[in-house]
Amino acid sequence: MIKHLRSAAxxxxxxxxxxxxxxxxxxxxxGREVKxxxxxxxxxxxxxxxxxxxxxxxxxxxxxxRLSADVINFxxxxxxxxxxxxxxxxxxxxxxxxxxxxxxxxxxxxAPHRLANWVEGSVVNxxxxxxxxxxxxxxxxxxxxxxxxxLDGLRVSIVGDVLHSRVARSNVLLLSTLGAQVTLVGPPTLxxxxxxxxxxxxxxxxxxxxxxxxxxxxxxxLRVQTERMQDxxxxxxxxxxxxxxxxxxxxRNMPEHAxxxxxxxxxxxxxxxxxxxxxxxxxxxxxxxxxxxxxMAVLYLLLGGK
Amino acid sequence: MAQPRAxxxxxxxxxxxxxxxVVDRIAHQILExxxxxxxxxxxxxxxxxxxxxxxxxxxxxxxxxxxxPVGSLDITLYRDxxxxxxxxxxxxxxxxxGGIDGLRVILVDDVLFSGRSVRAALDALKDLGRPSSVQxxxxxxxxxxxLPIRADYVGKNIPTALSESVKxxxxxxxxxxxxxxxxxLQ
Amino acid sequence: xxxxxxxxxxxxxxxTDLHLGDDGLITDRSDDKAEVIDATxxxxxxxxxxxxxxxREPGREDAETVETGSRAxxxxxxxxxxxxxxxxxxxxxxxxxxxxxxxxxxxxxxxxQPIGAxxxxxxxxxxxxxxxxxxSAAKVRIFSxxxxxxxxxxxxxxxxxxxxxxxxxxxxHAEEPRLTEGAQMHEGxxxxxLGLTGWPAVAEEAIIARDVLLAEHVGSRLHVCHVSTAGSVxxxxxxxxxxxxxTAEVTPHHLLLTDEMASGYDPVFKVNPxxxxxxxxxALRQALLDGVIDVVATDHAPHAVQDKECEWxxxxxxxxxxxxxxxxxxxxxxxxxELIADRMSIAPARIAGLAGHGGDLTKAGSPxxxxxxxxxxxxxxxxxxxxxxxxxxxxxGMTLPGRIVAxxxxxxxxxxxxxxxx
Ligand SMILES: [Zn+2]
Numbered sequence: 001m002i003k004h005l006r007s008a009a010x011x012x013x014x015x016x017x018x019x020x021x022x023x024x025x026x027x028x029x030x031g032r033e034v035k036x037x038x039x040x041x042x043x044x045x046x047x048x049x050x051x052x053x054x055x056x057x058x059x060x061x062x063x064x065x066r067l068s069a070d071v072i073n074f075x076x077x078x079x080x081x082x083x084x085x086x087x088x089x090x091x092x093x094x095x096x097x098x099x100x101x102x103x104x105x106x107x108x109x110x111a112p113h114r115l116a117n118w119v120e121g122s123v124v125n126x127x128x129x130x131x132x133x134x135x136x137x138x139x140x141x142x143x144x145x146x147x148x149x150x151l152d153g154l155r156v157s158i159v160g161d162v163l164h165s166r167v168a169r170s171n172v173l174l175l176s177t178l179g180a181q182v183t184l185v186g187p188p189t190l191x192x193x194x195x196x197x198x199x200x201x202x203x204x205x206x207x208x209x210x211x212x213x214x215x216x217x218x219x220x221x222l223r224v225q226t227e228r229m230q231d232x233x234x235x236x237x238x239x240x241x242x243x244x245x246x247x248x249x250x251x252r253n254m255p256e257h258a259x260x261x262x263x264x265x266x267x268x269x270x271x272x273x274x275x276x277x278x279x280x281x282x283x284x285x286x287x288x289x290x291x292x293x294x295x296m297a298v299l300y301l302l303l304g305g306k
Numbered sequence: 307m308a309q310p311r312a313x314x315x316x317x318x319x320x321x322x323x324x325x326x327x328v329v330d331r332i333a334h335q336i337l338e339x340x341x342x343x344x345x346x347x348x349x350x351x352x353x354x355x356x357x358x359x360x361x362x363x364x365x366x367x368x369x370x371x372x373x374x375p376v377g378s379l380d381i382t383l384y385r386d387x388x389x390x391x392x393x394x395x396x397x398x399x400x401x402x403x404g405g406i407d408g409l410r411v412i413l414v415d416d417v418l419f420s421g422r423s424v425r426a427a428l429d430a431l432k433d434l435g436r437p438s439s440v441q442x443x444x445x446x447x448x449x450x451x452x453l454p455i456r457a458d459y460v461g462k463n464i465p466t467a468l469s470e471s472v473k474x475x476x477x478x479x480x481x482x483x484x485x486x487x488x489x490x491l492q
Numbered sequence: 493x494x495x496x497x498x499x500x501x502x503x504x505x506x507x508t509d510l511h512l513g514d515d516g517l518i519t520d521r522s523d524d525k526a527e528v529i530d531a532t533x534x535x536x537x538x539x540x541x542x543x544x545x546x547x548r549e550p551g552r553e554d555a556e557t558v559e560t561g562s563r564a565x566x567x568x569x570x571x572x573x574x575x576x577x578x579x580x581x582x583x584x585x586x587x588x589x590x591x592x593x594x595x596x597x598x599x600x601x602x603x604x605q606p607i608g609a610x611x612x613x614x615x616x617x618x619x620x621x622x623x624x625x626x627x628s629a630a631k632v633r634i635f636s637x638x639x640x641x642x643x644x645x646x647x648x649x650x651x652x653x654x655x656x657x658x659x660x661x662x663x664x665h666a667e668e669p670r671l672t673e674g675a676q677m678h679e680g681x682x683x684x685x686l687g688l689t690g691w692p693a694v695a696e697e698a699i700i701a702r703d704v705l706l707a708e709h710v711g712s713r714l715h716v717c718h719v720s721t722a723g724s725v726x727x728x729x730x731x732x733x734x735x736x737x738x739t740a741e742v743t744p745h746h747l748l749l750t751d752e753m754a755s756g757y758d759p760v761f762k763v764n765p766x767x768x769x770x771x772x773x774x775a776l777r778q779a780l781l782d783g784v785i786d787v788v789a790t791d792h793a794p795h796a797v798q799d800k801e802c803e804w805x806x807x808x809x810x811x812x813x814x815x816x817x818x819x820x821x822x823x824x825x826x827x828x829x830e831l832i833a834d835r836m837s838i839a840p841a842r843i844a845g846l847a848g849h850g851g852d853l854t855k856a857g858s859p860x861x862x863x864x865x866x867x868x869x870x871x872x873x874x875x876x877x878x879x880x881x882x883x884x885x886x887x888x889g890m891t892l893p894g895r896i897v898a899x900x901x902x903x904x905x906x907x908x909x910x911x912x913x914x
Contacts, residue, residue: 001393018395025380025396034433039383067383088801108803109676109687110757129805131687169687198684300383305393 001301004123006112008134008173016178020142022297023290030066030293040069043303046099048090048115049075049126050106055264055288056126060103060135063295069303072097087111091118100303104128122302130164136263137170139294141178143283144218146290147259152179157212159185159244160222160271161233163192167263168222169199176200183216185209186244189233190224209244213253220261221246221272237270247273251281259283316473319464320485325445325476328461329358332443333365335459340410343372345438347406349379351415351427352397357478358445359414375402379413379434384426401434411437412458416474418444421455446485448472494523495900500531500864502853504829510536510853512860516902520856529908531864534897537833539571539861540818541840541849543634543663543741544717544789546810547573547604549595550588551580556794556881558595558604561814564792564879566601566906568814569863569896572841572849573602573792577609578639584609584620586628593630601906601914605844608632610651610662614640619651626658633845636663638717639764641699643669648703652712661739661843663715664703666724667765671695676805678751678766686754688804691766693721700724704731704738715843716740718791720765722775729784739843741789742776744820745811745886749773753886759800759807760886763793766809777824780835787840790817794882812885815878818865819892827867848902860903869895879912 002010011019029037045064049057057073064071074094087106094102101122104112109129116123127133145151156175162168162184172182176199183204184191196203206212213219224244226237234240241247246260251273254260260272260282268274277284320328340346343366350359356378363374380397388394413427424442431440443459448466462485464472470489475482497510511526513519542565548556558575565573575592577583583592589606596604608625612618614637625632635655642648642664651662672695677683679690700716704727707714719725719740731738745763750770753761761767779785793810800807821832833850841850851858872891875883899907906913 022396025398029383029399032434036433037383038429039388086798086802106803108805110804113757114803129687130689166687169685192684193679193690194681195684198681300396301393304383304388306389306391 001305003302004112004116005134005298005302006116006123006125007132008137008170008177010134011174011177013177013179016138016141016174019138019294019297019301020145022301023138023142023293024146026296026300027290027293035066036068037066038068039300039304040064040067043069043100044072044098045069045299045303046072046074046094046097046102048094048102048104049073050104050111051127053105053127056105059288059291060126060295062292063299066292067296067299069299072099087114088118091115095119101299124298124302127166129166131166132170133166134170134174135291135295135298136167137174138298139287139291140171140220140261140263141174142290142294143261143287144259147283148217148257151175154180154217155183155215156180156218156220157183157185157216158220158222159209159246161190161224161228162186162195162222163190165222171220172199172203176202183212185212187234187240190228210250210253213250214255216254217258218261219246219254219258223263223265223267224271226267226270241270245271245273246276248275251276251279254281261287263287314489316486316488318484319487320462322483325483325485328445329361330365332459332461333362333369336362336412336443337366337370339458342370343374346374346410346412347402347404348374348376348412348414349406350376351413351423352378352380354416354474354476354479355414357476358416362414362443375404377401379427379430381423381426381430384429386422386426399430399434406431406435406437408436408438410439410441412441412443414443416445417472418442418447418457418460419450421451421453424455425453445474446472493904494526495903495905496522496526496528497531497536497864498528500534500536502536503833504535504827507532512900512903514903516860516904518853518856518858518860529898533868534864534866535829536853537569537829537863537865538837538850538853539863539899539901540569540836541844541846542570542573542790542792542814542817543715543787543840543844544638544791545573545575545814546578546791546793547575547592548794549579550591552796554881555796555799558592559599559601560879560881561792561794562596562599562601562604563912564812564814566899566901566912567879567896568816569818569865569899570602570814571861571863571899571901572605572844572846573814574605574607574634574844576638577607577636578614582609582613583607584612584614586621586624586630589625589630589632590628601912602901603846603849605846606630606632607634607636607638607663610635610637610642611647616640616642616644616647619647619654622651622655622660623658626660633658633660634663634715635660636665636717638663638665641665641667641669643699645702645706649706649710652707652714653710656712659845661713661715663717664699665717666696666699666703668695668698671698675766677754677762678768680751680769682751682754686757688754693723693768693772696721696765697723697727701727704728704736707738708734708736712737714738718743718746718765718789719776719779719785720746720768720772722772725775725779725784728779732784739786740784741787742780742785743789743791744813744817746776747773747780747788747824748820749886754804757804759802759804760811760884760888762804762807762809763791763811764809781825781831786835787843788817788821788835789840790814794880795884796882800884810884812878812880812882815880816873816885816887816892818896819894820887822867822894823892860900862900863896864898866895866897867893869893871895
């Protein structure tokens with residue numbers, strides 16, 4: 001098993017599949033009355049969150065607690081982290097506390113890679129800057145697999161602000177590893193340079209959502225921050241949502257079986273219409289539930305053995 | 307515990323029809339001891355306990371026409387030796403639709419050795435429900451118990467040395483039925 | 493003290509004896525009292541000249557001082573360095589440049605030639621008192637806002653014109669600021685993979701293209717700092733072919749390292765301009781050979797530990813360079829001594845207006861500014877073993893060819909047996 005999960009690129013197909021299979025077992029166990037499992041008794045998991053993300057933190061916390069790990073939340077607000085203590089000094093503190101795993105959320109790309117140099121335990125990336133968010137990609141893949149039965153050969157379109165999206169990067173890497181065909185869709189200003197060469201040669205790029213939709217098994221909408229307008233990535237929210245938003249007419253052009261995903265939090269009315277977000281094709285609520293199972297699987301596989 | 311090397315000498319203890327006969331015998335014992343296997347659930351412990359549980363249910367049905375529900379109980383997350391080895395993949399836990407509450411659960415495993423797996427199974431079971439009683443059926447008892455645990459049904463007692471290991475193969479997984487004793491000095 | 497360098501090879505030529513008189517000049521007369529140095533197997537080069545050094549004093553003495561930087565320079569074979577203006581306070585007045593100049597004289601290990609800021613506080617708004625700096629004791633000739641680009645085209649034009657009065661030169665840090673907002677590394681495949689904001693090559697090339705046109709228009713000299721892209725090389729090649737008075741420098745790190753080094757997010761590889769692609773590295777090497785790029789300059793940029801032992805995007809850009817420049821150039825180009833002497837001593841001395849440096853070692857009467865290199869020596873770079881006060885070298889653990897054995901500044905040894913004399 002790997003030691004850290006810093007990037008979806010840390011996972012080969014076998015390991016990624018093992019995580020998804022383990023998550024399925026975890027999900028099966030979560031239906032019962034006694035939710036706690038003893039596997040990580042005596043292990044300490046630290047949630048080191050430099051960015052506010054209650055959803056992700058709670059998901060990791062629930063996952064660690066269900067496996068009986070001791071959880072320490074170390075959030076940027078109200079701790080030495082916000083008083084200018086360096087990541088390295090914080091790492092040394094966590095090391096002294098005997099952290100077996102550090103789950104880190106940070107606004108700087110690569111912070112988990114840096115952290116891994118300074119702690120002995122496992123490092124799990126819970127989102128770093130505009131780089132990656134590998135557990136989100138795992139739960140997305142898990143959701144696709146449970147809804148559509150497979151990943152190999154699946155046609156997945158990821159739509160929106162790919163340039164600034166850590167979710168997109170991790171999804172491209174993971175889905176390609178697992179045999180899916182990914183198409184990135186968005187205005188050219190929001191598609192990063194050389195993206196296929198950088199992430200996976202099979203990745204396609206399109207600037208035309210309407211042409212992609214009929215051939216998509218999965219349409220994943222990314223959150224688009226309206227601040228991007230000020231930086232000339234697109235002219236207006238109205239034009240963006242007309243060209244790249246998923247509304248009802250566009251959803252009707254999706255194949256019968258196709259699903260709609262969104263990593264959240266959504267801008268309803270911007271990248272996704274409310275009726276689409278709430279439709280039966282939408283997996284948005286499932287994604288949240290699957291997040292706990294997938295994170296249990298990751299923590300178990302990283303910490304469960306020698 | 308020291309494992310014999312892969313190329314260590316080995317000896318077949320049970321093969322093919324012998325193994326089937328042993329399963330038949332356990333099925334008869336279960337019928338006898340449980341007065342017809344009513345109110346009983348068989349839970350196989352992955353990996354090889356699961357097909358064995360299904361075989362027992364099939365034989366019980368063949369002998370007496372009783373349908374005994376079968377499930378599986380994975381103990382990985384309850385093991386006390388998790389940290390001694392590389393991370394293990396999980397097996398499946400699947401209770402029969404009627405659950406286990408108030409029923410007689412018979413745990414089915416291939417080999418009974420230190421007893422630690424059974425202890426883990428009892429811990430796992432307690433988180434899943436409240437059976438009226440729990441019994442244990444094993445294909446092979448090789449001795450060397452480290453805990454006060456004994457089996458209610460034993461297919462075959464095989465005295466072993468600690469340096470030996472017992473390997474059970476079942477057709478459903480291994481394409482053959484046999485019990486092999488590996489290593490030691492014979 | 494007089495020295496006799498026995499059996500030395502000047503620029504790789506036949507072994508000969510080189511006399512350094514106690515008047516600080518090269519001489520053809522022997523002196524019985526001269527200290528004899530067995531220079532068998534050693535190559536003599538004119539003392540190296542760096543047109544782009546950050547000495548950090550005043551302001552960041554925790555990262556480097558004029559003295560520690562001078563020592564690093566001498567150990568790297570340098571006899572003169574041009575100290576960049578982005579200190580605190582900024583070297584934008586006669587007072588500050590004279591302070592740096594004086595500190596250099598006190599250290600006495602290399603000639604420290606201050607560079608003056610182009611604009612007040614490097615803010616890019618108002619021209620600094622360039623004339624006062626030029627006529628100060630420091631006799632400033634190179635002006636640069638390095639660290640920042642003089643982005644305003646009108647201001648750049650005026651600065652280029654203004655310095656003609658005292659034969660000055662503007663050294664431009666070519667970086668279009670709007671195109672590099674938040675930039676962390678070269679924009680390309682690797683930045684996409686790492687999720688770091690890209691620094692596009694065009695942000696450098698567009699400024700160089702603009703500035704060579706401005707220099708051409710007003711008939712001024714322009715020097716381009718740390719050229720880093722193949723596209724910039726093409727712009728310079730065309731400008732030079734048209735006769736524009738432009739010179740350019742390349743750093744050792746841009747001749748060797750690529751953006752792939754960022755993959756582990758270790759900020760020791762963060763530098764501005766950023767490490768580029770292998771294609772750029774090839775173009776820069778060829779340009780230095782062709783003379784399209786005139787000089788190798790270190791952009792020696794020491795940083796305190798806390799400014800590098802952190803997240804990539806929080807780290808300051810810059811790398812140490814003085815003690816590794818010659819070995820890197822040797823490892824890239826081999827023992828091309830004439831080329832090395834020109835690009836690392838003669839041409840930079842000419843650009844900086846440093847008479848007495850980059851002289852002819854075979855000519856009696858030349859100032860005895862030179863360095864002795866053992867080209868057969870190999871050494872492993874250990875950050876802690878460097879003379880710089882900082883340790884942010886990107887070459888840690890690398891085995892490099894060429895060791896500086898001795899350096900002489902006006903006939904006085906600043907380095908002997910590979911050790912600084914003070
Ligand atoms: Zn610069």
